[in-house]
Amino acid sequence: MRFHHNLVVATTQALHNIFNDGKYADQAIQKILKKDTRWGSRDRAFIAETTYDIVRYKRLYSAIADVQEPFKPQDLWRLTSVWIILKGHDLPAWEEYYNTPVRRIKGRFDELRKKRVMRESIPNWMDELALNQLEESFWEKELHALNEQANVVLRVNELKTDINTLKEKLVAHDIATDISPEFPNALVLRERANVFSLPEFQDGLFEVQDAGSQKIAPFLQVEPGMRILDACAGAGGKTLHLAALTQNKGQIIATDIYSSKLKELKRRARRAGAHNIETRLIDTTKVIKKLHGKMDRILIDAPCSGLGVLRRNPDAKWKLEPQFLETIQNTQQEILQSYSKVLKSGGKLVYATCSILPSENQDQVKIFLESEIGKEFELEEEKSLFAHLDGFDGFYMARLSKK
Incomplete structure (x- = not known):
């Protein structure tokens, strides 16, 4: 493999922004990619994928390179040298890589990989937390799967097209996709591509949404004409899916505590042709009180640790703190x-998270059902998705009905 100096420079800049400045990985990478319009798709893919890989294995690579935060410029170059060597490539003859101990790097890797926290590159507290709630063999498999690169998955917007038509349109852009019978609206790209630049995306024919995430809206069992509350809507990925499932009939009220996210939801809804969505900012408790007893369905896509989506957000491993878990469970x-x-009465609620921990999932549902208000509800069905079993992100969903 031939390496280009300017691309590795860009990678070290992105790593500096993520590790030293605390920027979110996706935002840091996007900012770097905008710096040079001459970069082609392969160049951009190299920067993004290499950066994500080093973020994913920060603990392992740092130990091998014998560097620690805050990383100096030469430390970041050492991290890239470890990545290149462990990928089986020869180091370029650049000044930054002079005197790199290649044999020592390989030896340290063989030594450190014997420990799970180093091999899979996670904080000790996170490993201990998971082992307290999951079988060790199960956790081993799931953790390994969560370190694999996530697929690019599209959700076909049935308000504007169907899955076979979109699949054919993508072929015209040399983008091959696969259909899975378990995920009726999902197209999985065989190779990564910048789908956001496609006219089909601009026209609202699809959204980028993991296949596991696409299971949640249908799990709510919605029908056209219903009044639905998306309680933690964010930028509206599942809200848009609900609009498609209801064929734009009825009312979907999307709420969130962040006005910026609701603004993004409105923009996406216009592109998707979703006309039955109304956004409401949660700035007082009155917003919810006005809706008491009025909704047919509620989707609570609750804030969580995000441990089920580490494939997409590997930097979350390094940003999460143990105290956050207790706080978020209360929330x-x-x-x-x-x-x-x-x-x-007779309505249904879905509680969902992108976590794999029972303390955020089954335990929360149990606590709710045993509470005073929870006695009015009964559990209809619950489902868990895991990366190593289902091939996509990890999610939990429970459907409750009000008696």
Whole structure:
């Protein structure tokens, strides 16, 4: 493999922004990619994928390179040298790589890979937390799968097209996709591509959404004409899916505490041709109180640790703190208690997270059902998705019905 100096420079800049400045990986990479319009798709892919790989294995690579945060410029170059060597390539004859101990790097890798926390590159506390809640053999498999690069998955927008038509349109752009019977609206790209530049994306024919995430909206069992609350809508990936499932009929109220996310949702809804969505900013408790007893369905895509989507957000491993888990679990229960009041008798609620931890999932549902308001509900069905079993991101969903 031939390496280009300017691309590796860009990679070290992105790593500096992520590790030293605390920027989110996706934002840091996008900012770097905008610096040089001459870079082609392969150049951009190299920067993005190499950066993500080094972020993913930061603990392992740092130990092998014998460097620690905050990383100096030469430290970041040492991290890239470890990446190149462990990928089986020869180091370029550049000044930054002079005197790199290649044999020592390989030896350190063989030594460190014997420990799971180093091999899979996670904090000790995260490993201990998972082992307290999951079988060790199960955790081993799931953790390994969460370190694999995520597929690019599209959700076909059935308000504007169908899966076979979109598949054919993508072939015209030399983009090959696969259809999975388990995910009826999903097209999985065989090779990564910048789909955001396609006219089909600009025209709202699809959204980028993991196949596991695409399971959640249908799990709510919605029908056209219903009044639906998307309680933690964010930028609206699942809101848009609900709009398609209801064929633009009825009302979807999307709420969030961040106005910037709701603004993005409105923009995406216009592109998708979703006309039955109304956004409401949660700036007081009155917003929810006005809806008490009025909704047919509620989707609570609760804030969580995000441990099920580490393939897409590997930097979350290094940003999460143990204290956050306790705080977020309290928030999850508060949301369940508060938002469940808006449901009509006979209505249904789905509680979902992108976590694989029972403490954020089954345990939260159990606590809710045993509470005073939870006695009005019963559990209909719950489902868990895992990267090593299903091939996509990890999710949990539970559907409750109000008696």
